[in-house]
Amino acid sequence: MSKSENRKHMILGLSMGVVFFGVLIAMFSPIFGKGMNALEFSDQLFNTIAKGSTEYIPGLQKQVAKFDGKTFDLTLHFHSGTTEGHEGINVKADEVAAKASVLLGTVADVELMGEQLKVSGDMGRVLTAVLQDSADMFENRGQIVSDKYGMDERMVMFMWWKALKELDKELKIQGGRDNVAMAKFVDTVVKKGVEVGYNFYGIAPEKASDRAGILSFSLVFYVVYTLxxxxxxxxxxxxxxxxMSAGRKKEV
Incomplete structure (x- = not known):
């Protein structure tokens, strides 16, 4: 290849590089939506679409009826420190037990014993309350949840999460077919009720079909930008x- 062609390709490559990094700088600038960069904007977009296609809670609210009248009598043991998935929250066991007693006390009999909480009641009633709070959070009605217990709505969901995790553990320790069945459903409520309500709180749901244009643009842009x-x-x-050049075949 001649020097003139090399020079032409170098100029073209440098020009394309300038455009690439110019677009990259723009992507990291707060010029999208309400002061967001491209990554934050796309993250919000996909969160709204994910929320629009997530409808676990209504189904769980129908299933919980099979646990009406199923009683339990457990002692929950809380621990100080951080929890996996909530590393930014450092809690004290006695404070968690006290706050959990406020929540559980509205639907069950509770006895606070320092870092432990003795709870007895109807599992269906407890999980109905949990799912109602989860539904309110999912629908961005956090003030209702906050007013009900007199604490921040996100803290309410975190306390439900902590309490149900311990409830699940103690049910499995007790054993028995009924307890195992309850533990399995409690785990489902945590994952598809409490966690969904907490994670999608404050996000407006949208359907993918309503944002087909920007989704298509995002896909095309990603492919073109990479190429x-x-x-x-x-x-x-x-x-x-x-x-690159083709290799020569050696003659034998």
Missing amino acids: WWGMTIFYLFEGCGLA
């Missing part, structure tokens, strides 16, 4: 005199 960088590297190598 653009690949061609940039290709032309820069060409400009440096590095080119």
